[in-house]
Amino acid sequence: MGINPFWQEDFFLIVQGIYHQAQIQCAEHHFIISFDQKLLIHLIPLDNDFNPEELTQLQVKYQKENILLIQLWEDVWLTKRTQVLSRINSFLGLNKSYHGRKAKIAALNLKQASSFLNDNHLQGYIKAKCHFGLMDNDKLIAVASFSEARPMKSKGESYLSAELVRFASIDGLTIVGGLSKLIKHFLKQVKIDDLMSYADRDWSLGKGYNKLGFQLSETTPPAFLYVNEEKLIRYFPHRLPKTILTAFEAQNILNLDDFLASNGYLKLFNTGNLKYHLYL
Structure with missing residues (x-):
């Protein structure tokens, strides 16, 4: 596969063919694609002179203007093109809506969960304790993976916490209330005091978690x-x-x-x- 010196042009030509409003918006030495007044995508080549603080400050700058800036690295575009375009569709409100109440919940095995997440999540599958899916008839349309309950002695002798490790839905579909439904199902199976999760700052401002009642507890440094x-x-x-x-x-x-x-x-x-x- 390897590095593609023309990947930025490739990205722009593809998205402009799909989203006619996409425009190049160069800001100093940053190559940015503008989709609308709320979404920008910063294209980052693997060979670059950026540092974490610079990109974080760029995000914060646009966030103050209520604009989401996505940090799209070259390797992510080259290996996860379908998932990237799916996320753009979601950000722009172009997905079809499906009400989660119509779906049935199913327990999934490792093979089912890993296959679905590798196909539909930008970061793919990662090890987790249990996996639940939403089914539309016989079709799997969303998956959530959770860790096992872990003791948190710093919060109390019997305090237990678990992690929402992954959530993804199929390409082109926004499942209204889908994640909430899966979380409620998990909480019926496992007795815990809190559920923790992470939002990737390269791709998110965490608004989805706020809507679900989660509270921001920490901003972790770049890794x-x-x-x-x-x-x-x-x-x-x-x-x-x-x-x-x-x-x-x-x-x-x-x-x-x-x-x-x-x-x-x-x-x-x-x-x-x-x-x-x-x-x-």
């Missing part, structure tokens, strides 16, 4: 990660392949960043997360 230049797979430091870590430990010349760079891994970053809690 560094690595992407394999050939396969465009992202890795956080604690999830790097064992083979590359073993090779790193076998040498004592280069530090980790330099060793990874010499082996085809670029160092990237995100703009952090918004951490939310639903207190029960």
Whole structure:
């Protein structure tokens, strides 16, 4: 797969063909696509001189004007094009609406959940304890994944918390009340004191969580990660392949960043997360 030097032009031509209002809006050295007065997408090449603080400040600048600025990295566009376009549709209110009350809830196995989330979530599947789906007749239209209940002794001897790890619906569909329905179902199965979740600041201002009654508890700092230049797979430091870590430990010349760079891994970053809690 690898890096595509023409990916920004590719993105603009595709979105302009779909969304005729899309316009290039260059701001200094930032390549930004404007869709309307409420949505901007900042196109970030893998080879860049940006730093986390700069991109965070850019987000805050537009947020003060009630504008959502998406940070779209080159590797995400090249590997998750369908999911990116689906999110744009959702932001622009172009999805079809489906009332969650019409759907039935089903417990899902690992294969069902991972397949659906890899197809419909920008960050794909990640390990979780239980998975529930919304079914329209025999069709799976949404999935929510939750962690197991964990003790939080800092909040009390018997205090338990769980995490909403992932939620996604199929392309082109906004399920009104869908996530709320799945959360309520989970809470009937597991007795906890709060439910926690994260909103990716590259893609969200967390408004969906606010509507569900979650409270913002923390803004986490930007995190560094690595992407394999050939396969465009992202890795956080604690999830790097064992083979590359073993090779790193076998040498004592280069530090980790330099060793990874010499082996085809670029160092990237995100703009952090918004951490939310639903207190029960």
